[in-house]
Amino acid sequence: MKSNKFLKNHRKFSLLALLIIPVIFLSFTDSPKKQFTREIDFNFDWKFELQKDTVIPAIIPMKDKHWRNVRLPHDWSVEMAFDSIYEGATGYLPGGVGVYQKHFKTPIDKTDENCYILFDGVYNNATFWLNGELLGENPYGYSPVYFDLTDKLNDGSKTNVLTVHVDHSRYADSRWYTGSGIYRNVKLVTTNKLHIPIWGTYLTTPEITSDLAKVNIEIKIKNDSKNSNTFSLSTKILNQTGKEVASFTEDATLNTNTENTFKQILQVKSPELWDCENPYMYKAITTVTQNGTLIDQYTTPFGIRSLKFDVNSGFFLNGKSTDVKGVCIHHDAGLVGAAVPKGVWKRRLEKLKACGVNAIRTAHNPYSEEFLDLCDEMGILVQNEFFDELDYAKDKRKNYHDRHDDYITRGYVEHFQKWGKSDLTRTMLRDRNHPSVFQWSIGNEIEWTYLHYRYATGFWKDPNDPQNSGKYWGSGPILSPDEIKKRYDANEKGDYILTETATKVNDWVKALDTTRPTTANLVVPQTSLVSGYADAVDIAGFSYRNKDIPWALKHFPDTHITINENPGTWDDWKQVIENPGVFSIFMWTGIDYMGERHGDWPQKSGWGDLLDLAGFKYQGWNYFKSIWVNKPHISIGTLPIAKSGFKQKAISGQQLPENSNAYNWRDSNMHWNYEDGETVVVEVCSNYTIVELLINGRSLGRRSMSESPDRLFRWTIPFEAGTLTARTGFDGQEIIAELHTTSKPVDFNFTTDNVLLKADAYDVAHLEIQLVDIIGHPVKTEETEIEFDIEGPAKLLGVDNGARDNVQGFQTNKITTHKGRCLAIIQSTNKKGDIKITAKAKGLNDKTIIISSK
Known part of the structure; x- marks a missing residue:
């Protein structure tokens, strides 16, 4: 390792700049290859x-x-x-x-x-x-x-x-x-002093065919020196193997203390396209040289892909009609809080992709650069959202409008007028080269903060009680567009007009990027459509108002309408299937997150449909896999009827379609342990059209998809200990799912997703525990305390069991299981060696895992 003094002098005279400490370096220059340290x-x-x-x-x-x-x-x-x-x-x-x-x-x-x-x-x-x-x-x-x-x-x-x-x-x-x-x-x-500024490149791919892709790159060059500088500006495009596939070089001059933008056009032959199945990434390596000496080097990772949005036919990625199977998530990740290691996000995103998710909405704020890097690498589309508030504040305790003046809840509204444009600009300059980003969302449910928006709909009757939602959640539009517009015009406005603010924010976006559409999450879309707010952005994204979509399509046929937030039911997905222009849903939410709880201690988290706070799967993960993944699938969830939301019918074994959109199925039990004779609702999700249910080998009948309006095959049966089996298939391709009545736990499975860590102080391993009975079946109704002992070069980040009401501190080495399972996460250090993790439970044998750190 060279001294700092050597580096300062050596950079003046050589193409080589050596590493100081762990770096993100930007490489690829003329052969022989050199390394250039910038970050x-x-x-x-x-x-x-x-x-x-x-x-x-x-x-x-x-x-x-x-x-x-x-x-x-x-x-x-x-x-x-x-x-x-x-x-x-x-x-x-x-x-x-x-x-x-x-x-x-x-x-x-x-x-x-x-x-x-x-x-x-x-x-x-x-x-x-x-x-x-x-x-x-x-x-x-x-x-x-x-x-x-x-x-x-x-x-x-x-x-x-x-x-x-x-x-x-x-x-x-x-x-x-x-x-x-x-x-x-x-x-x-x-x-x-002569350099490419931070976020100094902007790369687009405006023309793509199977033979050729045109790559436009805008490069800012800044000269902070006391002299005018003549230099050579070169860009090379490398494919994923490091092979050069295009290049462009030009000579230029820049006066002292000035900045200029240079535009280069390169052509990539037979381009590999970025999409959700094959997220192929290129690198544009831009260098500044003087007299053969490397002055600066900047790497822009990018993907070659085209986006098309059509009001009548939906969304096309690289010319292919693409349904957006999206989820909203927040930026925390359970026991690590908001400081999320890349490996933690990777595990969660891999699980989401496995059940068919191909898009993330960053609710309700920009995420980290590292998160977008992962989405680029994994082929996940991103709706990049900027703000949850604009001119007026929300009630931090119960959404809607601001109803408190206490100190602790004063938020971004205090800063938006001064800082909004700057925050959006810096975010976009950082994010606009990511191929995963396919939409910019200017805001989330902003209408709640403008009271006149809700009164124009006819749902809210009492201006003195604007929190009372009246008929908002229970019905579709009750007024015509003309009536709503008349009421909107007559209602008293505040100091700010939402349409004007939205137009201003939209203009900020368009000044920086026109290759992606803008959207907003409209929670009072009837008023937003008549007021002009929906017209301020390219795509009107509905929030929980899917009942309004047929009305909106009828009265506003030229407005591109889709879904930006929804409960996550089959009725939501039907809107995409039945209306070609409606190309997306973004379920609330893909993963449990902390917060948005109100007076219901100890419930600290909630709302996840697919994964819990520890990243364990809910039964909702299986349900959406049966809808979104075109591979054979079947799984079973169970609920005691007393907790199911359903009423017992006179005819035993009857389906329960009248409550088919109840939410309890998302976290239905994936076990078969109840009291003898207890009435249980069995819910089977599958992408086959007919399913048969059996108890201990005895058939309980078949259900067909035509009888299942929400694609859940239901039976109501008395509990009988043993094996519950759901089976389906045809042409000899039978698939089954089973739940077993389990006894007390006598052991536990101890697994990890990573047996080899990089000794970089970043890499992580997830350690999972699942209690099992004497046969080896997972025990999900008995709990015990697990203790983790760590020896070797690793840090224990914490423990969790995924339970929403678990309020034990995360940063300890002991945790009581929930559903018979729990999680610990360890992180490497800068030291190499073996890491020994021992899991202990009272009355059960210890288990040990060895992980190498290299």
């Missing part, structure tokens, strides 16, 4: 301390000798204890105020180079200093931000101190769990 991982060796109040210290940097050592990303809220004294809106965890500091040597020669610090996300109200000099602030916790450190760096060998003050004392400022702190990655970026 340095800046997550390590931070100091952290919680503060007693919101007062910004008078002296910065602060004395931090006795502070905690932390490695970023870091979420301090998830380290705390759940407590009913906090708000259920954010999962009964506190916020607070924290300060981070990092000491580092000056990494550049300030006369020839620049240095920037890039934060992908800090939640929230963050203020930044270097060596006591203010760099700036960033109130929004979801937008990336960077600062130029160059002029504030110390000369010589004197250490620099970077200070970040994070004020999340208004901890219930969102309607869900947000996390607290520097919860996303941080990079140090060093460049020449």
Whole structure:
């Protein structure tokens, strides 16, 4: 490893810049290949301390000798204890105020180079200093931000101190769990005075055929030197094997202290296209050279793909009609809070893809760059959403309009007028090269904050009780568009007009990208359609108002209408099947998330349809796999009739179609353990047209798809111990699903998804426990405490059992199972070696797993 002084001098004279510490490097230059360091991982060796109040210290940097050592990303809220004294809106965890500091040597020669610090996300109200000099602030916790450190760096060998003050004392400022702190990655970026700025490229693929793809790339070049500079600007496109498939080179001159955008057009022959089944990625390597010396190098990963949206025929990806099988999710991931390792997201996204999900809606804010990288790699479409509030605030406890003036719930509305355009711009500059991003959503259910929108519909009768939804949830439109428009025009407006604000935000988006459509999640679509709000964006996305779609298609045939948020029923998916222009659903939600609970302690999380908070599958995962995946599938869920939402019918064994959209099936029991004779509703999901149910080999009859309006085959039967079997198939291709009555647990299965970790302090392994009986069948009705012992170079991130009412702290090594199962996550360190994990349960034999860290 060379010294910093060597690096400063060597960069002036050589094509080679050596690594300092773990880096994200941008490579591929002329042969022989060289490595060029531009971005340095800046997550390590931070100091952290919680503060007693919101007062910004008078002296910065602060004395931090006795502070905690932390490695970023870091979420301090998830380290705390759940407590009913906090708000259920954010999962009964506190916020607070924290300060981070990092000491580092000056990494550049300030006369020839620049240095920037890039934060992908800090939640929230963050203020930044270097060596006591203010760099700036960033109130929004979801937008990336960077600062130029160059002029504030110390000369010589004197250490620099970077200070970040994070004020999340208004901890219930969102309607869900947000996390607290520097919860996303941080990079140090060093460049020449002549360089490509951060987020300095914009790449599009406007023309694609099977023979040729045109690749347009806009490249910003900035010259911060004291002299005019002549240089060579070159872009090479490499395929996934590293082979060069296109190139372009031009000579240019840039005056001192100026910036210019250069446009290059390259052509890729026989292009591999990015789609959900084959997410093929290319790299555009752009270099700046002077007299043969490499000055700067910038890598733009991208995919070649086309998007088409048609009001009558829907969505086409690469010319192929594509139904968007989407889920909404929030940005936390259970025991890791909002500081989510990439491997944790990967496990969750793999499970979602396995049941047919091909799209994510980032409800209701921008996610991390790392998350979008994964979606690029895995072939998952992303509706990138910017805001949950615009001009007016929501009630953080119960959605709708703001009804409180307490300090802790003051949120982004306090900043939107000043910061909205900046936050959106920085997010888009970072995200617009990701092929996974196929829509920009300007906002979520914004109409709730404009009271006159709801009154125009005729659903709400009492202006003094705007929270009372009247007939909103129970019926379709009751007024004509003309009547709604008349009521809208007559209603009193506030200081802001939603149509005007939406048009303004939409214009911000279009100034940066016109290759993707804009959308908004419309929760009062009748009024939004007549008021002009729906026309402010390209696509009107309905939220829970699927009953209005036939009405909307009739009266607004030129408006492209689809579904951006929905409960996740068969009736929702039927809208896509029956209306070609309606191309998407985004189920609420794909995964449990913390927060959005109100006075129902200890319920800290909920609403997941497919995965629970620990990433375990609900029965809803099986249901949607039977709808979305064209492979044979069958599975069984059971519910005691007393908890099913159904009423007992006089005819035993009758289906129960009158309640077919009840939600209990999402978390129905995947076991067959009840009291003798207890009446149980058996719900079988399958993509076959006829299913037979058997108990202990005795047939209980068949059900057909035509009898099952929600694609759930139901029987109502008295419990009988033994084996419950559902079977289907034809042409000799029989498939079955079975549930077994189990005895007490006598053992447990102990498994991991990763037996080889990278010794990089990032890689993770998920360790799962499932109790089993003497035959080896999963026991899901008995619980026991599991203890995990970790030996070797790994960190235990925490434990969870996925239960929504589990309020045990995550960061411990003991957990009581739920449904007979639990989870622990470990993370590698920078050290290599074997990691020994032992799971213990009272009365059961210990189990051990060995994982290698290399």
